Amino acid sequence: MVDTRQRLIDGAIEAIRTQGLTGATARTIAATAGVNQALVFYHFGSVHDLLKAACLAATRARVEPFARRLDGVDDLRGLLAVGRALHDEEHARGNVMVLAQMLAGAQADPRVADAAAEALRLWIGPIEHVLARLLADSPVADALDIPGLARAVGAAFIGIELYDGVDPDGARSALDALDRMAVLIEVIDDLGPVARRALRGKVRRSAR
């Protein structure tokens, strides 16, 4: 017999994934988890607190292996390959959708806002870390704001996940377009030393 707390957390994730935040009620969660409905309140006090716990638990469990994979990346195309693989895996598991639903719900409900913000931060941290490492000695680094860029990447992933739900073909073409931008960045990185220096100078002059 598995731990009931864990079953409820798993049930909450599955309920959000398949029925959205609106459909994740104490009754549907308990049914998905195969436990009694009253146990939601015994173990978590309220549905909102269970949802918060589920969102954070799911995120923490997935971010750690993701961060480890990012440590093995040593160029931008590799980073995008991991990002694309991550999107496919997490989409299948439904974790990005859980976060997206929490973010949507958080807009009007401060009770889940802090958990959603924390989960998003957990994803963005490793992205920021790897971007800083990869771009450290690129001529473009001076023109970029790495922490902000990491946040933009995280937000874009959420948006694409939502897009995927209403138009899978459109979402796929958006991801393909980002893949192709990687080629562009690689080309810039592969410019000869003369062009590289010129680029660096221009970036320095413009970046204020």
Place this chain on the structure above:
Amino acid sequence: MVDTRQRLIDGAIEAIRTQGLTGATARTIAATAGVNQALVFYHFGSVHDLLKAACLAATRARVEPFARRLDGVDDLRGLLAVGRALHDEEHARGNVMVLAQMLAGAQADPRVADAAAEALRLWIGPIEHVLARLLADSPVADALDIPGLARAVGAAFIGIELYDGVDPDGARSALDALDRMAVLIEVIDDLGPVARRALRGKVRRSAR
């Protein structure tokens, strides 16, 4: 006495904006609109149909002036300036949030999915159009997938709007980072003709 249909549509938008899709019930919408609750069903048949109508009406009203402003843009930084201004205005009006909420709700409710997809398409169309025009003779055009890029941009806006709800500072830094990327692209566009040709060649060879 204003048209009741229009009051209900405005009320629905305001209700979604301030209370999320979950809080946009027949009662709260009618209260916001200042009309009787039963009129939701008399005029629209169901709450879902009202939400769909409201989402499409709000989107159509805003996309047209947006498209006109894009016609006046003639470089990438100008495009990003319009994008940033648009984000600020629509954020204040709440239209992006309405779309984000509809997209989140659509994941588990096919009844609103088609309206959400259509509204997203309405935004993406002008973006694709202006990107194609601006990048037509850029050396980077060959490496990019314009339709996919437009979809990525639209999705990113949705994600940043949701991010804004839980962490306004983080969302602002994400937008600032995109502004700074515009500098980078401008620098590439301003490279001398020799470097430009070299870049174009490299892009051609890589883009397959």
Place this chain on the structure above:
DNA sequence: GTCTATAGAGGGATAGAC
């Protein structure tokens, strides 16, 4: 077209037996 009243379903949460 607009109103009141209400049916019928489903939600959060609690009491209390086991």
Place this chain on the structure above:
DNA sequence: GTCTATCCCTCTATAGAC
């Protein structure tokens, strides 16, 4: 810790008076 039973609330939607 787990269960049944239940309270009280809000929701969609409709019936029917005006």
